[in-house]
Structures are given as C-alpha cells and as structure tokens.
Amino acid sequence: MPKNREKLLYGAAGVVGSSILAWRTLFPWIVYDIQLLKTAVKFGKHMVTNLMSGKYLIDMFEDDVQKSPTKPFIVFEDKVYTYEVMDQQANRVASIASQWKLKVGETVAIMITNEPAFIWTFLGLQKLGIAVAFINFNIRMKPLVQSIRACDSKVLIIGQEDDLLQAAEEVRSELEDIPIFVQGTSLLQSQSYTRFDELMQQAVPAGVCKAVRAGVHPLMPSCYILTSGTTGLPKPCIITQAKAIGFSAFLLFVKCSDKDIVYTPLPLYHSAAGGIGLMGAIGTGATMVLRGKFSARHFWEDCRKYNVTIAQYIGELCRYLLAVPESAEDGKHCIRVMVGNGLRQDIWEKFQTRFKVPKICEFFGATEGTTSIINVSNRVGSCGRVSPFINLFDPVKKYIVKFDYTESEPVRDKYGHCIAVRPGETGLLLTTIPPEVFEIGFYKGSKDINEKKIIRNVFKDGDAFFSYGDLIMIDSNYFAYFKDRLGDTFRWKGENVSTYEVADVMTGLNFIHDANVYGVEIPGADGRAGMAAVHLIDGTPVSNDVLKMIFNHCMKNLPIYAQPVFLRFPKDQALTLTFKQVKVELVNEGYNPNIIKDPLFFRDDVNHTYSPLTKEKYSQLITKSKL
Known part of the structure; x- marks a missing residue:
C-alpha cells in the first residue's frame, strides 16, 4: 500500500481539530483536492x-x-427539436418496438449516424426497458457481425444512409435470424428488411406507461457501447442503468445546467458523445448542438452561431482546429469550458491562448472502467488527480503502480505485491472494483474476457483491481498525466484500434501467414499510426499485385482509422519463448528506412496501393507531415 508521505497523510486525517490552514501548510497540494x-x-x-x-x-x-416541453433539446443542421418533439418521436419508436414482444433487459442494436433519429430511437427503446447496443457505423463484415452478436441483439435498426444498408446487406446471410429495420427512403434490395419510417408515420405518439419498464433495476443494462478494449474484436461494455446515471451527472464537474448549450461533433456511438454529451445533457436539462461529422472549418462557426457554452473535444480534434489558418474570428464565442480527453500538452497552451478558451477540463477513463479522473483546475497537460487524500473519500480508489516494460506487467516486491509509484514516476493506473461490478462484469460475455482486465494480489493477497492498460505519471501535486497506452490497442484518428482485429482481417488473405500489428508514433500527430509486420506464405513475392490486394482488402474490411499506414515484410517472425509476438523492437524501429532493412511500404491513397517508403519519400513525409 502507499507509504511514507501517504502514511503521514492518513495519520494526519485522523487528528481531531486539524485546521484547513494546517492541512494546507503540511500538504499544499490539498487545495486542488478540495x-x-x-x-x-x-x-x-x-x-x-x-x-x-x-x-x-x-x-x-x-x-x-x-x-420544459418547448425548450430546445437537440439542434441539428439548423433545425431545432424540442424536448416535447423528441419525446413524441421516442413514443412512436416505443409503440413500434412494443409489438416485438421483447422482454425488459433484452437488446436492440442500432447503427445510425449522428442525427436526431439516433437519440429518439435510443430513448424510445429505453421507455420499454430495452437495452440498446450502439454499433459503430464505420465497421464492416466480421467486426460488424461480432458487434451485433456479442450484444445478443434481437433486432437491428439501421439509419438512412445507403452505405449502412449496403453494410447490412454484405452480412445479411450471417444475421438471417435477426429482423432488420431500415430508416429513411432507400430502395430496399430484398424483402428481408422492413421500412421503419412507414411504421413511424403510422405509430401514435402517446406516452408510455412506466409500468411497462417496472422490472428495470440499477444493474440492468441501459445500453452497450462497443470498444476494441485491449483483447481483440469489438466487445460490448455494459452501461448499466446506474452507470448511465453516472454519465448523466458527468457534466456537473463543469457546472453544466439547463442554461447551457453543449456542442457535440463526436460520434454518438462513443461514450464521449453518447454518454457524457447526450446523457449529460439529459441529466442537466441542457441543449445539445449535434453535428453529423466533425469539421475543423465549421467548428467555431457553429459555436458562434448557436451560442455554445460547453464544447466537447478529443485531442486530435484540437490539433485539427489549430491547423486551420488564423482568423480575426478566433476567440469570438461564448464557450466557458471545453471538456474531453487526449489534448496533448505540447499544443494545450497554444490552443487555449489562440481560441481564448477560459477553461479546459481534461479527463481520463475507459468506457468499461470502474471510474474516471478529471482535471477541474485548468492544469496544463493534466488529465485529473490521483491523490491519497481523494482516496479517503472516493468509494472507488485509484492507484498508480510501477510497471515493467520488458515483461509488460506490474513490478512486484518480494511478497508478490505491486509497488505504488512516487510523485514524478510513471506507472500503471489501477482502480478498485465495486462488488456489483464484479457481479455483472465490465463486458457482456464470458468471464475470461472480463478477467483479462483484472490484476490480482495488488497490495494484499486476494484483492483485485481494474487495469486500464495505460501508463500515467503523477507530479508532486498529485496531478496525473497520460503517458502511453499498453497492450494490443492503440489510438489513431480519435479511435481505438485493436491490433488483433486488424491482424485477423489481414490474415484473411490466403497468401498472408501472419501479421504482427502495432502502433508507431508520428511527429506532430496524436496517438499512433498502424503498422503491420507481414509474413507471407513461403514463395509469395512482395509484388505490386500483392500490395494492391492488401490495400483493397483492408479498405473493404477495416474502417479507415484501422487500416495500416505502414507495412514491412521481415524475413523471420520474432517470437518470445512463449511464442508471443515481439512488438517492442518493432515499435522502437518505427518506419524509418534508415534503420529498417526489410522491404518497407506506406499506404498510398492516391494510387490505391502500398508504395515503397524510400529514404527520400520518408524525408518528404516527415517534413511535410503528410502521414
């Protein structure tokens, strides 16, 4: 358990009559905790x-x-949807879904882009106590089927875009037992789909009796938000009714109220927008300005137009905004706070100064995690606090323990227990697991899937902690700073990329024996770009045809952010003594042709193939930052 300074603090906490002045003298950082x-x-x-x-x-x-029936709830593409209008639409959805005879707690999957229909469909199903699976509308083929099946979905509702219908058509044979309802006016290719809009026109917007959902309880799923996690294909994170209440309260950390207007350009299938943004607006009675897709050119224009007071971001988003040429309009807005995660320290002050953002609240968490941390002190670069004083009050304790990079596991003392880091050190973030979470798990699925997120015997034999798989540093004031992501997942273009999923898709080509996928750092870019060390079947040359087939296969089966940016073709596959792929050396070598002797290629979107990454091309790409 925490030592020295922390022991002194715990002892001081019990001293009767200790004054705030004394606390601040002994522990000057406690003002941030308060x-x-x-x-x-x-x-x-x-x-x-x-x-x-x-x-x-x-x-x-x-x-x-x-x-507030006439108060704007959603603003989308210049159209205002009041709370009453959204409720009427949700009632229509509930009326339709009630005919499906689903039980409270059973699941309906929705694959809908950012639009009001996503929200009223979700709310309509919630009126019946039906859990809703938020399906990433970018995924295709096997990951799409896996996402729908993993949630045990009884019905699938897809949005009005033609490409969503095409995605469903590609896997229809694998989902024959699941009714599919299609929103919009697209021409349906077969009789195996049902037009949802026609049913909406016929449905009566009468309110739903709350007795219908009487069986709902705090540990029952409200929705499933799918994540790549750290162990493979998309897995459904269980957002219980209790956890949804937590999401609805999150914006209280930035003092959100029914007077606020929240701007959300992030995808609703993510916990940032669908959880913190949407549920947060509901929990505070705020208005949400929803954008179909993030646009750096229109971000500030939207914020000015709609008098936005709170804006959501991810780190990459802020970098894109900085890349827009400076304008006299920069800084002209009503935003009082921006809330999000992934804002790098190297651009934080530049971003805040240029756009005159009064306050930035950076947070850190995981959709499947047991808690989160948040920086409400405007401390540049920090994602929150991991303080021994906070742990005195927090029902979910947070610790950072020393980590062995070579063994990819926590450092343990002679008793087999983990060792807490000291201020100034970097380690693995662990949090306690509430009993009820142990009961239901982090993900819907087998115990094995959930067990991979647990580290046992941390500070004493028999205890168990949730591992975020991320390295965090704490400074002398117990502010936390994100340092790196571990394991089989990396982040690119604002999305989690599963190395297992990418490798699984690539080995679907009959000439690829194996693919070792990992992320590599790009100067001036957030996250890591995907790279794959590809091992071809003996006798297969690295030909133009092979490279083009890999490009086309990845383009068809992977979302753009998951498609490898770089390929290398090593002669031998590096394995550990336990036959695990070695990534550390590959990651360290990156994509530098001055170091790598293997054939090296980059994704060439102009010529729709992978082209040789020569030393000259490498210099051009690095200099122009076109990676």
Whole structure:
C-alpha cells in the first residue's frame, strides 16, 4: 500500500481539530483536492438522489419534457427539436418496438449516424426497458457481425444512409435470424428488411406507461457501447442503468445546467458523445448542438452561431482546429469550458491562448472502467488527480503502480505485491472494483474476457483491481498525466484500434501467414499510426499485385482509422519463448528506412496501393507531415 508521505497523510486525517490552514501548510497540494471535491459532491448527490428514488436516465428525460416541453433539446443542421418533439418521436419508436414482444433487459442494436433519429430511437427503446447496443457505423463484415452478436441483439435498426444498408446487406446471410429495420427512403434490395419510417408515420405518439419498464433495476443494462478494449474484436461494455446515471451527472464537474448549450461533433456511438454529451445533457436539462461529422472549418462557426457554452473535444480534434489558418474570428464565442480527453500538452497552451478558451477540463477513463479522473483546475497537460487524500473519500480508489516494460506487467516486491509509484514516476493506473461490478462484469460475455482486465494480489493477497492498460505519471501535486497506452490497442484518428482485429482481417488473405500489428508514433500527430509486420506464405513475392490486394482488402474490411499506414515484410517472425509476438523492437524501429532493412511500404491513397517508403519519400513525409 502507499507509504511514507501517504502514511503521514492518513495519520494526519485522523487528528481531531486539524485546521484547513494546517492541512494546507503540511500538504499544499490539498487545495486542488478540495476544489475537485466541491464538484464531486454535486456528482454524488445526483447519483444518490436518483438511485434512491428509482429514477433512471429515461425518467430524467421525461422529467425534462414535463418541466420544459418547448425548450430546445437537440439542434441539428439548423433545425431545432424540442424536448416535447423528441419525446413524441421516442413514443412512436416505443409503440413500434412494443409489438416485438421483447422482454425488459433484452437488446436492440442500432447503427445510425449522428442525427436526431439516433437519440429518439435510443430513448424510445429505453421507455420499454430495452437495452440498446450502439454499433459503430464505420465497421464492416466480421467486426460488424461480432458487434451485433456479442450484444445478443434481437433486432437491428439501421439509419438512412445507403452505405449502412449496403453494410447490412454484405452480412445479411450471417444475421438471417435477426429482423432488420431500415430508416429513411432507400430502395430496399430484398424483402428481408422492413421500412421503419412507414411504421413511424403510422405509430401514435402517446406516452408510455412506466409500468411497462417496472422490472428495470440499477444493474440492468441501459445500453452497450462497443470498444476494441485491449483483447481483440469489438466487445460490448455494459452501461448499466446506474452507470448511465453516472454519465448523466458527468457534466456537473463543469457546472453544466439547463442554461447551457453543449456542442457535440463526436460520434454518438462513443461514450464521449453518447454518454457524457447526450446523457449529460439529459441529466442537466441542457441543449445539445449535434453535428453529423466533425469539421475543423465549421467548428467555431457553429459555436458562434448557436451560442455554445460547453464544447466537447478529443485531442486530435484540437490539433485539427489549430491547423486551420488564423482568423480575426478566433476567440469570438461564448464557450466557458471545453471538456474531453487526449489534448496533448505540447499544443494545450497554444490552443487555449489562440481560441481564448477560459477553461479546459481534461479527463481520463475507459468506457468499461470502474471510474474516471478529471482535471477541474485548468492544469496544463493534466488529465485529473490521483491523490491519497481523494482516496479517503472516493468509494472507488485509484492507484498508480510501477510497471515493467520488458515483461509488460506490474513490478512486484518480494511478497508478490505491486509497488505504488512516487510523485514524478510513471506507472500503471489501477482502480478498485465495486462488488456489483464484479457481479455483472465490465463486458457482456464470458468471464475470461472480463478477467483479462483484472490484476490480482495488488497490495494484499486476494484483492483485485481494474487495469486500464495505460501508463500515467503523477507530479508532486498529485496531478496525473497520460503517458502511453499498453497492450494490443492503440489510438489513431480519435479511435481505438485493436491490433488483433486488424491482424485477423489481414490474415484473411490466403497468401498472408501472419501479421504482427502495432502502433508507431508520428511527429506532430496524436496517438499512433498502424503498422503491420507481414509474413507471407513461403514463395509469395512482395509484388505490386500483392500490395494492391492488401490495400483493397483492408479498405473493404477495416474502417479507415484501422487500416495500416505502414507495412514491412521481415524475413523471420520474432517470437518470445512463449511464442508471443515481439512488438517492442518493432515499435522502437518505427518506419524509418534508415534503420529498417526489410522491404518497407506506406499506404498510398492516391494510387490505391502500398508504395515503397524510400529514404527520400520518408524525408518528404516527415517534413511535410503528410502521414
């Protein structure tokens, strides 16, 4: 367990009559903890009040409707949807879904782009106590089937875009037992689909009796948000009704109220937009300005046009905004705070200064995680606090332990226990696991899937902690800073990329024996770009035809952010003594042709193939930052 300085703190906490002045003298960093606790109290009150009264997310929404029926709830493409209008649409969805005879807690999958239909479809199903699986509309083929099946979906509803219908058509034979409803007016290619819009026109927008969802309880799933996690294909993170209440309270950390207007250009199938943004707006009665797709050119224009007060971001988004030529309009907006994750320290101050953002609240967490941390102190580069004082009050404790990079596991002492890092050191973030989470798991699926996120015997024999698989550094004031992502997942273009999924797709080509996939750093870019060390079947040359087939295969079966940016073709496959792929040396070598002797290629989107990455081309790409 934490030592020295921490022991002194725990002892000091028990001294009767200790004054705030004495605490601040002994521990000057405690002022930041107190600042965080003030906002955390509001979060806790929201959680307790709603859980004790049996009010879940859908109940909060219906309360919003009753309180402010004509108040704008969603603004999308210049059209305003009031709370009442969204409720009527949700009631129509509920009327349709009630004919499916699904039980409370069963699942309907939705694959809908950023538009109001995503929201009213979700809310309509919630009125019946039906869990909703948020399907990433970018995925195709096997990952798509896996996502739908993993949630045990009984029905699939897809949005109005033609490419979504095409994606469903490509896997229809593998989903024959699942009814598919199609929104929009697309021409349906077969009788195996049902037009959802026609049913919506016929449905009556009458309210739904709450008794229909009487069986809902805090540990029942509200929705599933799919993530690559750290162990393979998309897995459904369980967002229980209780966790959804937590999402609905998150914006209280930035003092959000029904007077605020929240801008969300992020995909709703992510926990950032679908959880913090959408559920947060419902929990506070705020207005959400939703954009179909992020646009650096229109971001500030939208914020000015709609008088946005809170804007969501991810780190890459901020870098794209900085890349836009400076304008006299920079800094002209009503935003009082931006909230998100992944904003790199190297651009933080530049971004905040140029666009005159008063406050940035960076947070760190995982959709499947047991808690999160948030920086409410405007501390540049920090993603939150991991403080021994906070741990005195927090029901979910947070620790950072020393990590062995070579063995890819925590360092343990002679007793087999983990060792907490000291301020200034970097380690692995672990959090305690509430009993109820142990009961239901982090993901829907087998115990083995969930067990991979657990580290046992951390500070004493028999204990168990959730591992985020990320390296965090704490400074002398216990501010936390994200350093790196471990394991089989890396982040690129704002998305988690599963190395297992990419390798699985690539080995679908009959001439590829194996593919070792990993992420490599790009100067001036957030996250890591995908790279694959490809081992071909004996006798297969690295020909133009082979390279073009790999390009086309990845383009068809992987979302753009998961397609490898670089390929190398080593002669021998590097394995450990336990036959695990070696990644460390490959990652360290990166994609530098001055170091790598193997054939090396980059994704050439102009010629639709992988082209040789020569020393000259490497210099051009690095200099012009066109990676």
